[in-house]
Amino acid sequence: MKKENLASMILGIIGGIAFxxxxxxxxxxxWNLFIPGVIAGSIGAVILIAIFPVYWILAGKKMFKITLPLTTSSLIGAVGFAGLVASLVMILTTNNVAQHPGYTIASIAIGLVGIVALVICYPVYKIMSNKKEIAE
Structure with missing residues (x-):
């Protein structure tokens, strides 16, 4: 196993567990652990974000260029992921789903929007990059 893959895997496991x-x-x-939870989640998020530069440094490659297609597809992906997370939070924080059917309907709608946003990230990137083929 290459060292950049091993480092990425270890950072991914540690960051994912902490987050x-x-x-x-x-x-x-x-649990009454809101503040420690936010701190642990933030540390995990920083570790997960650190995977990218660590991989490129260990691989001896240049970092990727930030372009408009990359930025646009990344923002669409972030919105989609936020939609999925918001959907799960709305479902999990509702004490009695039968008394609040609006929460369930809203969370399903937000989740579907998130899924669609995540699915279109790559095609948007390919179209904006002027690539002919959408799937390789």
Whole structure:
């Protein structure tokens, strides 16, 4: 295994565990760990973001160029992911779904918008990059 792949894998595991545990800590009101959860989640997010520069440095390659197609597709992906997370938070924080059907309907709608946004990221990038083929 190459060193850049191993480092990325280790950082991904550590960052993913810290981020997910922090979010659970922050969202579980019974635990009363909101502030420590936000801190742990933030540390996990920073570790996950650090995967990209660590990989490129260890691989000895130049970082990718930031272009309009890359930025646009990344923003669409971020909005889509935020939609999915908002959907899950709305469902998980509703105490009694039967008493609040509006929350369920809204969370499903937001989740579907998030899924569509995530699905169109790559085609948008390819179209904006003037590439002929959408899937390789």
């Amino acid at each position: 997910s545990l922090g979010m659970v800590m922050a969202l579980m009101a019974e």
